Each structure stands twice: as structure tokens, then as C-alpha cells.
Amino acid sequence: MQIRINIALKKAVLDIQGKAIEVSLNKNLGYSQISNVRQGKFVDIEINETDQENIKNIVDDICDKLLVNKIIEDYSYQILKN
Amino acid sequence: MKSAVITFPGSNCDRDAVIALQKFSSKVQRLWHNETSLDNDLDLIVIPGGFSFGDYLRSGAMASISPIMQEVKRLSQKGVRVLGICNGFQILTESNLLPGVLMRNQKIKFICREINLRVENNDSDFTKKYKNRQIIKIPIAHMDGNYFAEPNTIKNIEDKGLVAFRYVDENGNVSDDSNPNGSIFNIAGVFNESKNILGMMPHPERAVDNNTGSSDGNLMFESLKSLF
Numbered sequence: 001m002q003i004r005i006n007i008a009l010k011k012a013v014l015d016i017q018g019k020a021i022e023v024s025l026n027k028n029l030g031y032s033q034i035s036n037v038r039q040g041k042f043v044d045i046e047i048n049e050t051d052q053e054n055i056k057n058i059v060d061d062i063c064d065k066l067l068v069n070k071i072i073e074d075y076s077y078q079i080l081k082n
Numbered sequence: 083m084k085s086a087v088i089t090f091p092g093s094n095c096d097r098d099a100v101i102a103l104q105k106f107s108s109k110v111q112r113l114w115h116n117e118t119s120l121d122n123d124l125d126l127i128v129i130p131g132g133f134s135f136g137d138y139l140r141s142g143a144m145a146s147i148s149p150i151m152q153e154v155k156r157l158s159q160k161g162v163r164v165l166g167i168c169n170g171f172q173i174l175t176e177s178n179l180l181p182g183v184l185m186r187n188q189k190i191k192f193i194c195r196e197i198n199l200r201v202e203n204n205d206s207d208f209t210k211k212y213k214n215r216q217i218i219k220i221p222i223a224h225m226d227g228n229y230f231a232e233p234n235t236i237k238n239i240e241d242k243g244l245v246a247f248r249y250v251d252e253n254g255n256v257s258d259d260s261n262p263n264g265s266i267f268n269i270a271g272v273f274n275e276s277k278n279i280l281g282m283m284p285h286p287e288r289a290v291d292n293n294t295g296s297s298d299g300n301l302m303f304e305s306l307k308s309l310f
Contacts, residue, residue, distance in 0.1 A: 016190055071183045
């Protein structure tokens with residue numbers, strides 16, 4: 001099963017890289033109608049599991065222990081089309 | 083004093099730490115990050131600066147789950163002193179041995195220069211030879227030194243006197259201009275609750291010789307040495 005884990009800064013945290021991108025889009029590409037740009041990351045994994053409960057437990061555990069810093073980041077995940 | 087410096091893949095300030103310690107420590111071990119058993123009679127463990135695991139994912143994140151960190155946790159619980167410098171500070175926060183997180187510098191630039199630090203708490207094994215509120219010159223070199231923690235955590239740190247150093251100007255004043263990276267309340271280093279663990283973004287091991295700009299880091303190692 002192919003899983004995509006999406007990791008982003010929490011809304012309350014200032015995303016300075018997102019802000020830098022936003023300024024470039026507004027000023028250099030002229031898209032003044034674009035705002036609230038936030039940059040996250042995704043981690044794709046292939047997991048040898050089909051049971052949804054097991055997958056959720058594993059994803060939660062690896063996010064908790066490594067992939068996500070819970071002080072400043074949130075995550076979600078989705079199953080990619082096989 | 084028996085000390086050890088850990089090397090992770092990508093650590094590059096380990097040798098500077100060893101050289102600084104050799105003036106003060108009778109025995110300086112160099113440990114690889116995969117070690118699973120450390121000597122119980124270690125007095126000080128140093129987690130040095132650099133780019134462990136390339137800073138991939140998040141600075142210090144992968145290093146925090148290297149095998150040796152279980153031993154560092156175990157020994158720190160027994161009272162062994164742990165000093166995390168720069169990437170070492172990041173590794174300690176990612177390991178939950180220190181509160182908070184180090185984020186990207188506010189101006190999104192790698193900053194490499196000498197800064198002024200104020201010693202906020204000289205009641206610790208790391209800072210006892212400094213005068214309280216002493217201003218010292220120490221170099222920094224980092225991209226992700228922006229210290230942040232949730233309001234409750236910050237309140238706890240401040241109320242319990244766990245801020246070790248703050249970025250200040252030459253006159254010892256906390257100001258935005260003196261803050262190189264946007265750290266909350268200009269925090270440059272923090273202790274854990276029992277003050278046997280110190281994490282700091284500046285590099286005291288690079289300030290032990292006036293030939294390299296400052297010897298203000300010497301008093302930290304002298305503080306530690308004086309315990310033994």
C-alpha cells in the first residue's frame with residue numbers, strides 16, 4: 001500500500017518560507033490575488049500492510065517518533081492509488 | 083573529569099569540542115552514534131555541532147533516534163552532565179531531553195558571526211564561574227536557531243530560571259537587533275529542570291582561545307572541571 005504523509009507547520013506558527021514564496025508570487029510574478037502561502041512537505045512510504053487500523057497505528061507511531069515535530073507541525077495521510 | 087564527545091554522520095564540530103575539552107578533562111572519549119553501551123563513570127557528554135544526517139527532515143531529528151541517545155537519556159537521568167551545542171541543542175530538543183524546538187532563522191539566512199550573550203543563571207554546573215548577568219562574546223553559525231516553545235512551556239522555563247543565556251547587545255540589553263535568529267525572548271540556551279543538561283546554539287568550544295576571537299568559553303569548561 002502506498003501512503004502519502006503530508007506534514008505542515010501548524011496554522012499558529014509563522015511560516016517564513018511560505019511568506020517568502022508569497023512575496024515572490026505577488027511581486028515578481030504579479031499575482032496579487034494570491035495570499036496565505038504555506039510550504040509543507042510530504043513523505044511517501046510503501047507499507048506491507050492492508051489492514052487500515054494497522055496502517056493508521058504505524059503511521060501515527062512513525063509520525064510521533066520521527067516524521068513530525070508535534071510542537072510546530074500537524075500531519076495527515078492518504079492512501080495513494082496503487 | 084571524564085568526558086565524551088559523540089559523532090553522528092555529518093557532525094563537524096566534534097574535533098573542536100575534543101580540543102577544547104582536552105585542556106580541562108583528563109580523558110576525552112570519542113563515541114560513534116551507534117554505540118549502545120557507555121561507561122557509567124562518564125562525567126560529561128557533549129553533543130557537538132554540525133549537520134547530523136544532513137539536517138534532513140528536521141535538524142537533529144534522525145540523530146535523536148540514533149542508538150547512542152538511549153544511553154545519553156539513561157546517563158542523564160543518573161545525573162551525568164550533557165552539553166548540546168548548536169546541532170547538539172537541536173538533537174536534545176528532538177529527543178525531548180530539553181523543551182522547545184529550534185526552527186529556521188527568522189530572516190531565513192545562515193548566520194555566522196560573534197554575538198553577545200548574557201549569562202542568565204550562573205547557578206549551574208556549566209555557568210558557576212561566570213558572574214551573574216555577565217556579558218560574553220561567543221560565535222554562532224547556524225540556519226535553524228530560532229528557539230520556540232508553547233506559552234506554558236516558556237512560562238515554566240522562565241519562572242524556574244531555566245534560561246541559561248540570552249542574546250543581548252554590547253550593553254547587555256535584550257533587543258530585537260541583538261537577536262540574530264528570532265528566538266522567543268532572545269533565548270540562546272536552556273537547562274532542563276535539574277540543570278544537568280544544557281543546550282545552547284552558540285559555540286563555546288570555539289571561544290577558548292583569543293587567537294580565534296574570544297576565550298569567553300573557557301569559563302564554562304572551568305566551571306565543569308571545578309566539580310571534579
